[in-house]
Amino acid sequence: MSHRKWWRSALAAGVVAFVAAGCGSGGSEDSASGTSQARDDAAVAPAPGLGEAAPPAVEKQDADAGAPNAGAPVKYRLDERAIIYTGSITVRVEDVTDAAADATSIATAAGGFVGGDKRSSTGEHDEATIVLRVPAPKFSGVVDQLAKLGEQQQRDISTEDVTEEALDLDARISSQRARVDSGRRLLAQAKTLSELVMLEGELAKREADLASLEAKKRRMDDLTALSTITVTLLDPQAPTPVAEEEGGIGFLTGLKGGWKALVGALVVMLTVLGALLPWLIALGLPAAGALWIARRLRRPRPLQLPPPPPAAPPAAPAP
Known part of the structure; x- marks a missing residue:
């Protein structure tokens, strides 16, 4: 075979191989495209038995993409938050004793109990202060029932979200x-x-820290599970509690504050003077007397000069 025929044969074989490779690549791309299209169709198609209400897989992937990772902070739900409810209410009633019994019954019926009971009677009017502990879900209902015992004078409700502290x-x-x-494992291996x-010693310290943390957690769980309501019951003759004045600015406000400060300072000074006066009398008078005597003793006496010599008789006149 001549050199020219060999070159033509090699060129023809190369062209045939290139065409075969192109056809195979096109077939692979077509098959891959068909497989990808089939997967997309399967992803978009609704799940069997769910109909059109089932969300597509694409939306599920988006939701999974937005979900927090294992190391990301957890987003709290409203029903999982730890909230401490605290309230106080003042009610004027016809009979303090009967109203106190009704308030106790309201707390007991809600699943709570009485945490404190303080009553006073001055002869002119009666007053009772009762601390109630009720379950947190029934806090608002119990407060409303207490307000119906008589004429509500004051109501103060506060909440504190301690979810982060509880998780920490x-x-x-x-x-x-x-x-x-x-x-404990290291202690068992000590030689x-x-x-x-x-x-x-190290284990005792760790156990003490653990006990302290568990006590704090129990206290927080108690405050979040049971809310505190302070009920003040007044009879018709009891004075109305004075509400706290809101702060303000201006000349009159400054004058009032300065006058209160001056009166407070004078009261303190007079109180201190009254406390020191008996000591000043008991110790000051003897000290003053001793000082006067010491000065009298140290006072210099006047010098006594000798009497002057008698004067000489006058000389007789010369004859």
Whole structure:
């Protein structure tokens, strides 16, 4: 075979191989495209048995993309928040004793109890202050029932969201429990007396920290589970409680504040003077007398000069 025929044969074989490769690539791309299209159709198609109400897989992927990771902070839901409810209410009633019994019955019926009961009678009017602990979900209803015992004078309700503090305490308690378990394992593996003493001290410290955290958590759980309501009951003759004045600005406000400060300072000065006056009398008078005597003794006496010599008789006149 000549050199020219060999070159033509090689060129023809290369062209045939290139065409075959192109056809195979096109077939692979078509098959891949068909597979991808089939997957997309399957993703968009609704799940069997759910009909059109089922969300497509694309929306599920978007929702999963927006969901927090394992290490991201958890988004709290409203029903999982830890909230401390505290309230106080003042009611004027016809009979303080009967109203106090009714308030206790309202708290007991709601699943709560009486946390404190203070009553006073001056002869002219009666007054009672009752501290009620009721379940948090029934807090508002109990307050409304208490307001119906008579004529409501004051109502003050406050809330405190302690969700983050509660979660932080849970995390710290879990970590501290792990430290206590680790300390116990190390204590079991101690081989020398010095290691035993050191590990016992460290374990005791860790257990004390854990007990303190658990006590804080129990206190917080108690405050979030049971709300506190302070009820003040007044009879018709009792004076109306004075509401706290709101702060303001201006000349009259400054004058009133300065006058109150001056009166307060004078009261303090007079109180201190009254406390010191008996001591001044008991110690000051003897001290003043001793000082007067000492000055009298140190006073210099006047010098007594000798009497002057008698004067010489006058000389007789010369004859």
